[in-house]
Amino acid sequence: MSPEFALMPEQASSVSAEYDALLFTEIGISVFFGVGICLAIMFLAWRYRAGSEVDRSDPPEGDMRLELLWSGIPLVIALGLFVWSAKLFITMRTAPKNAMELHVIGKQWMWKIQHPGGKREINELHVPVGKDIKLVMSSEDVIHDFFIPAFRVKMDVLPGRYSMLWFKPIREGTYRFFCAEYCGTSHSKMIGRVVVQSPADYASWLSGGGNNEPPEVAGKALFESFRCGTCHREGLTGRGPVLDGLFGKQVRLAGGGMVVADENYLRESILDPGGKIVEGYQKLMPTYRGQIGEEGLMQLIAYLKSIAPDGKQPEEKR
Ligand code: HEC
Numbered sequence: 001m002s003p004e005f006a007l008m009p010e011q012a013s014s015v016s017a018e019y020d021a022l023l024f025t026e027i028g029i030s031v032f033f034g035v036g037i038c039l040a041i042m043f044l045a046w047r048y049r050a051g052s053e054v055d056r057s058d059p060p061e062g063d064m065r066l067e068l069l070w071s072g073i074p075l076v077i078a079l080g081l082f083v084w085s086a087k088l089f090i091t092m093r094t095a096p097k098n099a100m101e102l103h104v105i106g107k108q109w110m111w112k113i114q115h116p117g118g119k120r121e122i123n124e125l126h127v128p129v130g131k132d133i134k135l136v137m138s139s140e141d142v143i144h145d146f147f148i149p150a151f152r153v154k155m156d157v158l159p160g161r162y163s164m165l166w167f168k169p170i171r172e173g174t175y176r177f178f179c180a181e182y183c184g185t186s187h188s189k190m191i192g193r194v195v196v197q198s199p200a201d202y203a204s205w206l207s208g209g210g211n212n213e214p215p216e217v218a219g220k221a222l223f224e225s226f227r228c229g230t231c232h233r234e235g236l237t238g239r240g241p242v243l244d245g246l247f248g249k250q251v252r253l254a255g256g257g258m259v260v261a262d263e264n265y266l267r268e269s270i271l272d273p274g275g276k277i278v279e280g281y282q283k284l285m286p287t288y289r290g291q292i293g294e295e296g297l298m299q300l301i302a303y304l305k306s307i308a309p310d311g312k313q314p315e316e317k318r
Pocket residue numbers: 223226227228229230231232239240241242243246251261266269270273274276277278281282283284285286288300
């Protein structure tokens with residue numbers, strides 16, 4: 001059969017095979033019981049049809065062993081499926097710590113992708129085989145959805161917040177990706193291809209022309225041009241908290257409560273600073289909503305993520 005007519009897409013990521021095994025197990029169990037129950041209904045309807053000569057005296061009133069059996073077996077099956085699928089779900093939703101992070105911005109009707117070193121591409125996603133890849137995604141307009149069938153991964157891409165997706169390609173090749181959320185006239189053209197390359201080929205692709213600044217460097221320039229440093233400068237008994245090493249930390253909020261400083265928290269701090277006030281500080285920070293686009297936000301956040309507690313700048317690390 002030609003690949004276009006294959007029953008399932010190729011199994012090209014670390015979770016594809018297990019994902020399919022779970023799916024077919026569920027289908028198999030459903031078919032087994034569905035067919036069994038149908039056959040039993042047909043057989044009993046035929047056997048006890050009007051006019052058939054069967055013994056109808058003394059019908060059974062109940063059977064505890066049967067009750068236990070047909071409650072117990074489905075219970076065990078359902079719990080087994082629950083444990084298996086929950087395990088797989090957690091695996092698929094928890095990106096490995098050292099995953100390579102790419103930024104994806106969806107807009108009507110294209111996908112813009114940026115690699116850690118700054119290289120950009122549109123409607124194409126080059127990745128090295130065998131590496132954990134994490135996509136941090138947001139939308140400039142409506143809801144989109146990033147779907148790579150061969151990797152069995154799919155995640156909504158939303159305006160106003162970040163969503164994540166991770167995968168590990170296990171086979172070199174070219175696979176298709178789609179927008180899987182109807183998003184307007186040219187939704188069907190919001191497609192592209194994933195090119196999975198050997199690490200060497202990926203490196204040489206990366207070093208090809210058209211490189212841009214790394215996002216954290218562009219973010220540092222934004223940080224300076226917006227003069228965030230007037231309040232957030234290090235060491236200054238500042239009006240704003242020190243931002244070095246903030247990413248990933250627990251932040252204590254005024255009025256009680258803690259929040260983890262993840263991408264969505266940083267985003268909210270910049271666009272809606274009054275929403276969550278850091279304990280011990282005043283509501284001083286102006287909003288930057290309308291002044292920074294999706295791309296600028298990703299860059300600013302990349303910069304905030306890159307500043308380590310020792311104050312090292314991204315340029316010095318490389
Ligand atoms: C007028 C002073 C001022 C300016 C300018 C300012 N901020 Fe703030 N910022 C604050 C204050 C005060 C807080 C703490 C109160 C709060 O949470 O709103 C804060 C909080 C934050 C937080 C949360 C910090 C934490 O520890 O949880 C982030 C992130 C942040 N600012 C980023 C920025 C960025 C990026 C810019 C520039 C685009 C900026 N700020 C510009 C005063 C400022």
